[in-house]
């Protein structure tokens with residue numbers, strides 16, 4: 001017989017108190033491994049071992065709800081999306097096998113190590129310039145000048161979007177997460193929906209240029225797959241993959257850079273370790289990913305009634321995998337609340353997921369963060385955060401990172 005599920009009344013995930021410091025809730029979350037959230041009508045799974053198991057079990061857990069808005073969007077926003085013909089069929093992050101297996105193979109081939117190596121010189125040059133500008137000025141905003149633009153530029157270069165359209169494309173990405181993972185006002189929903197529709201239309205026009213003239217980029221690879229299997233992988237499927245990729249690659253890595261640099265500044269002795277020995281940077285990247293995860297929770301749907309830790313979760317219920325508490329589970333990480341750039345098991349975090357949906361862009365995200373830290377450590381070792389600044393976070397259940405990070409150098 002299953003036990004009664006504890007109800008989590010105290011934690012309001014869309015309130016500023018939660019987003020400003022979700023880690024304050026870790027003790028209460030980790031005490032009971034499954035808790036029901038009336039706010040979100042979802043079952044929160046909090047411990048490392050259970051999240052790890054869910055991620056690897058596609059028989060009992062579906063990914064169909066990963067992109068579904070947590071609250072029904074306003075009619076006015078739906079009208080904008082419909083008018084723009086925006087529709088995201090299950091293809092990758094929101095698909096289950098066998099559809100997922102089919103699309104994942106194409107995407108994995110297209111984000112090849114060769115393609116990532118090809119991007120590296122451009123990324124290095126771009127980061128060097130950005131850090132040089134901050135150094136020359138004596139102060140800067142890491143979020144605005146590096147964290148937000150770098151992942152966008154990287155993703156757009158991978159996809160193949162022309163460099164001269166970067167500013168336009170970036171403007172369409174602002175606050176996009178609020179539509180799916182937050183609770184935005186009707187006006188904001190409409191504004192974001194308009195940006196999404198504009199991005200969608202742009203993407204479709206871009207795909208047509210690549211269909212007429214394929215080159216060596218991610219989109220052209222998708223186009224080639226479409227030519228091989230036009231019925232199974234349509235032009236709309238390509239658009240949905242590009243759209244999903246640009247979201248998956250952007251806000252996530254922005255948060256990694258801002259959260260990670262913030263934590264290094266707040267734990268000065270850890271920063272000094274990197275200054276003294278930059279070979280520690282790859283492990284520091286893993287600890288940044290573990291300690292302050294850019295994606296705090298991610299969803300699944302129960303395919304049938306299932307028990308987790310003695311609690312019955314009903315068929316079709318929403319399950320929220322609490323990545324942030326799983327990464328702070330003392331059963332998996334010793335002294336998890338300590339930020340330690342030489343932590344041996346740092347790389348075991350669940351921040352990129354696990355199993356068949358494991359993040360396809362993990363090598364690229366790691367590379368971006370490594371390049372940023374290498375440049376900051378080498379060029380502005382005395383960098384510090386401006387004291388007294390209040391960090392603002394966009395309330396939403398998935399992506400978390402500060403919207404500004406002021407530094408002096």
Ligand code: HEM
Pocket residue numbers: 055063066092093094104107111155158244245248249250252253256294295298350351352353354356357358359360361362364365
């Ligand atoms: C720090 C940065 C990033 C984090 C924390 C992150 C996190 C994640 C997570 C947790 C998943 C798994 C979702 C699931 O199991 O349902 C995922 C999937 C994915 N990510 Fe990332 N990601 C990051 C950067 C990137 C980048 C840079 C790219 C692209 C270049 C990317 C592309 C993808 C794609 C395409 C998937 C879907 C994979 C699939 O469903 O098979 N991500 N990411």
